[in-house]
Amino acid sequence: MWWKKASCPVRPVEQQWIDENLDWYVAEFGADVLRREVVLPERSFLPAGYTGSEDDVRELFAIMCDRLEVPPGRVRLDLQPVETDELLENLPMFESSSSGAAAHWQRRDGVTVVTVDMADTTQPVGLIATMAHELAHQRLLGEQRIDPDRRDGEPLTDLFTVFFGFGIFNANAAFEFYRTGRRGYGTRRLGYLTEAMYGYALGRYAWLRGEREPDWARYLDTNPREWMKQSVRWLESDVG
Numbered sequence: 116m117w118w119k120k121a122s123c124p125v126r127p128v129e130q131q132w133i134d135e136n137l138d139w140y141v142a143e144f145g146a147d148v149l150r151r152e153v154v155l156p157e158r159s160f161l162p163a164g165y166t167g168s169e170d171d172v173r174e175l176f177a178i179m180c181d182r183l184e185v186p187p188g189r190v191r192l193d194l195q196p197v198e199t200d201e202l203l204e205n206l207p208m209f210e211s212s213s214s215g216a217a218a219h220w221q222r223r224d225g226v227t228v229v230t231v232d233m234a235d236t237t238q239p240v241g242l243i244a245t246m247a248h249e250l251a252h253q254r255l256l257g258e259q260r261i262d263p264d265r266r267d268g269e270p271l272t273d274l275f276t277v278f279f280g281f282g283i284f285n286a287n288a289a290f291e292f293y294r295t296g297r298r299g300y301g302t303r304r305l306g307y308l309t310e311a312m313y314g315y316a317l318g319r320y321a322w323l324r325g326e327r328e329p330d331w332a333r334y335l336d337t338n339p340r341e342w343m344k345q346s347v348r349w350l351e352s353d354v355g
Contacts, residue, residue, distance in 0.1 A: 121348035125315045133316050140278040153331040154280045156240055167236035169194055183250045183279055190253055193230040220252035227257050244288035251275035270307040277316045286313035286339040314342020322350045
């Protein structure tokens, strides 16, 4: 019924985890970060004339380092070239992958390195989501803010992207349905939070910012957008 009280779209344990860690981010990085402009999936955020070239990716990486407050020279970007394989022509009609390893963060001889797969650079939403996640590792692990053995380290890193304004990218990349050439379709999951968890995290993020119907929500894919709206309604009725 239309007057039925809104419910939280995630389990209580997930809701508590998101609430507590967003509060921790405010305490750790400051409320000013919370009030910054949300990054929108528009071409204006990309380098002019972006095509996914190596130069484009390096320029985009520098833009993101600046936005996420990673000092220049603190992280090195390595680009992994595309590997062609004739066997790709014989892929099945439907594919599925999860927690995509399109990039990874590591320490090499005392230097932090983020490696990005050039095969994914023509898809800016997924690329930005991946870079945001790996640069979040630098802010959390590289700056020794969390224990490297922390069990929830990866989902916490995804939540960082929401707090620093990249939540639209990571929520939209959480589940993708895409064409696999001419032969069929596939699905891909990127990251460690579900669409519902992103929806609630973005709802809580908006609620903390004092936004009840944020304009930026229209850039979200259908599922995270509806869960975000449901979360805001639930927060309004439950928390007040």
